[in-house]
Amino acid sequence: MATPITASGFVAALKDEGATVEEFRDWRDHNRNHQGEWGPVNGIMIHHTVTSGSKRTVEICYEGYDSLPGPLCHGVITKDGTIHMVGNGRANHAGLGDDDVLRAVIAERELPAPNERNTDGNSRFYGFECENLGDGEDPWPKAQLEAIERAAAALCRHHGWNERSVIGHKEWTNQKVDPRGFTMDSMRKRIAERLG
Secondary structure, three states: OEOOOOHHHHHHHHHHOOOEEEEOOOHHHOOOHHHOOOOOEOEEEEEEOOOOOHHHHHHHHHHEOOOOEOOOOOEEEOOOOEEEEOOOOOOOOOOEEOHHHHHHHHHOOOOOOOOOOOEEOOOOEEEEEEOOOOOOOOOOOHHHHHHHHHHHHHHHHHHOOOHHHEEEHHHHOOOOOOOOOOOHHHHHHHHHHHHO
16 A cells, blocks of 8 residues: 655656656646545556547546546546646546455455455546547557556556556456457556566
């Protein structure tokens, strides 16, 4: 378990990892902390947005929807590989998931298949929404995959975690399919190689 990184520390860690970072509006004070706990944090969750168009995607992830207020993540990774910071604190991205998965993430061991929705992931995971239609056909450009790798590695390095602290939304709950179009095993391999 770890204390969440500060906003300044978050940006610095991403830049130290070689990521391109854009700060969106008042992201440093934009969160859902009044709705529940933020931290201790245990891992990083990767999503796809089911949207297209970088500007629109970033705005949606910042503002959210009537039924699900923003921020919908901490960073939005657009197709050009830019990480747009939209939230700092609790964000509406993970929802309910499986406590067995959380225990595996904490222990940094192989993940069980999720089959329960009994644990609040919004308090325990950093979230990155990645611009993609999520249909299995929309491409994942090289720059975007590298940015996902760098973003996850930056937080792993900061907290002393390994690649098993990084999961996809579909690995947290059997209600989701994201990210679709690459495997989390392949992404974790990339993160492990980056962490050395």
